[in-house]
Amino acid sequence: MRRGCLMVISAPSGAGKTTLIRQLLRLEKNLIFSVSHTTRSPRPGEVEGKDYYFVSREEFESLVAAGAFLEWAEVHGNLYGTSMEKIREHLDSGRDVVLDIDVQGARQVRKKMGLEAALIFILPPSWSELERRLRSRGTEDEASLRRRLDAARQEIQAASEFDYLVLNDRFDRALSALRSILTAERLRSFRHSDLLRQWLT
Template sequence: MGALIVLTGPSGVGKGTLLRSLIQRHSELYLSISVTTRSPRPGEVDGKNYYFVSRSAFERMVANGELLEWAEFAGNLYGTPRQAVEEHIRDGRRIILEIELQGARQIRKNFPDALQIFILPPSLLELEYRIRSRAQDSEEAITRRLQRARTEIAAADEFDICIVNDDFAKALDRIETTLFAAAAC
């Protein structure tokens, strides 16, 4: 049976790393590819990690109703292509969205049955360390990400499940347990 799963958490919490491992272990899960206006990071591939588009192209997608949800984060726009998600659900697939808080709230309105999981850092200090360790952001961007993280963490109780990513293997196991226990219901 098709299902929509939302994975949210602050930037730097490890969502992407957890999802890559989850998808490697469970090929039956499909990860939605988001559209973004940000520049690719080293090693990212258009159409695999994200669809990288101009701001004007993104705005056209919004105006045409082509995005299931969208949000602005750290000066860039991110969104989920509607058609691909709806097709996978109709085809009985389980699709995962890795999105920010604003997008997760939009999904909750449009898909109230979606399973919503929030990934928490062990602490704000650890989150700051992780963001700085990536060495991909300016000091201004780091400050914005940390301010946003405080807001997002305060909203964690809006989600069905909260998982602290303090131990990678345990966090991954908890996500698996959540997903496959929910599928058995």
């Protein structure tokens, strides 16, 4: 059986990543979302075990000490991490997994998983559109908007470390690009050594 693919998707906040991932999961039945651990408080509507595993900082730190995370990072003062064990289980059973993490996390995944993970960076249509989207969320004061734009610039500086770059200027095209990447990644020859062995015996 084919091992699953690990898709790692990062983007500056406001690039449209969350909506893209949600729609991708709806269309790709073999793809599942990796639920992260976090120390941040649940937002209204967020469900334990579906959106996140909500844990205390003490619990999180003991998981870090036990080497339980494929990647973890501190973002805006909160800790986020991906359980290595759960990812391995999914991939071994042939399920493809999508990880919604930041640039720091993507780097850790590349280090631990090599090319088994496909790293995808999503670009917003333009700086002005990114600013417009962040403003239109309405929750942003001017200082936090500046912080997010600065963070976006730093993240985009790391985009060349990713395998793929998807410009989200038209939603349907960006979605279809993600589906093509998943299809292509499933066809990578290193994922099919079993098939080749069968052919040659």
